[in-house]
Amino acid sequence: MTKKEKAKFIMEELDKVYPTTPVPLDHKDEFTLLIAVLLSAQCTDVRVNLITPHLFAKADNPYDMIKLSIEEIREIIKPCGLSPQKSKAIFNLSHILIDKHDGIVPDNYEDLEFLPGVGHKTASVVMSQAFGYPAFPVDTHIHRLLYRWGITNGKNVTQTEKDAKAIFPEEKWNKLHLQIIFYGRSHSPARSPKLSVDYITEAIGRKSVLKDYKP
Known part of the structure; x- marks a missing residue:
C-alpha cells in the first residue's frame, strides 16, 4: 500500500469505529x-x-x-x-x-x-x-501508531506531526487525531498490546503483503 492508500484506509476504518469524537478532558471554556x-x-x-x-x-x-x-x-x-x-x-x-x-x-x-x-x-x-483551528497534536499513541502504520519514520514527534499533516486532509485533522488516540487506547496500548487487537495494523500488513506478492 502507498502512504495515500494507507491514509485513506485508516480514515475510513476510524470513521466506522469513532463516528463522533468527544473531547476527552472535561472543561467548560x-x-x-x-x-x-x-x-x-x-x-x-x-x-x-x-x-x-x-x-x-x-x-x-x-x-x-x-x-x-x-x-x-x-x-x-x-x-x-x-x-x-x-x-x-x-x-x-x-x-x-x-x-x-x-x-x-x-x-x-x-x-x-x-x-x-x-x-x-x-x-x-x-x-x-477550544478554537477549532486545524491542528494535529501528537501524543504517544499517535506517534506510535503512525510509525506502526507506515505514515512516518518515527524519528520524533515533530516529524510525525509534519508527516501526518502532509498525508491527511486538513479538514480531517481535528477529528482524526482524537480518533487515533481513542483507537490507541482501546486497540493498541503500549503496555499491554497482547490484550488488544490492533486490526488496522494487521490489515495494513496483509494488504501490503498481498500487493507486493508476485507468484
Whole structure:
C-alpha cells in the first residue's frame, strides 16, 4: 500500500469505529481546557478529570487562580504527578493571562507557547479543541501508531506531526487525531498490546503483503 492508500484506509476504518469524537478532558471554556491539558502531561485523562473538579471549584478562571498559593494548587493537583512544576506553571500562566491578555486565553501558537508549562502539543490541543483551528497534536499513541502504520519514520514527534499533516486532509485533522488516540487506547496500548487487537495494523500488513506478492 502507498502512504495515500494507507491514509485513506485508516480514515475510513476510524470513521466506522469513532463516528463522533468527544473531547476527552472535561472543561467548560478555553481556560479550563488549557489547565486540563497542562495537567494531562504524564497523567491519564481519567485521573485529570477526577482532579480538575476540585481545582475548578476553587478557581476556574485566572483571576481566582492567582488568589490561590502555588502550594494550594500543588496539594490539589498532586495526584496528577509533576505537581511542583505544574502548580508553578498554572499560577504563573494565570498571571500572564491577566497581565497580557485581559484574562483571556490567546488563540494563536506564539502567545500560547509563551505561557509556562505550555509546549507545542498543549498549544495544538487548545487551538484544535477550544478554537477549532486545524491542528494535529501528537501524543504517544499517535506517534506510535503512525510509525506502526507506515505514515512516518518515527524519528520524533515533530516529524510525525509534519508527516501526518502532509498525508491527511486538513479538514480531517481535528477529528482524526482524537480518533487515533481513542483507537490507541482501546486497540493498541503500549503496555499491554497482547490484550488488544490492533486490526488496522494487521490489515495494513496483509494488504501490503498481498500487493507486493508476485507468484
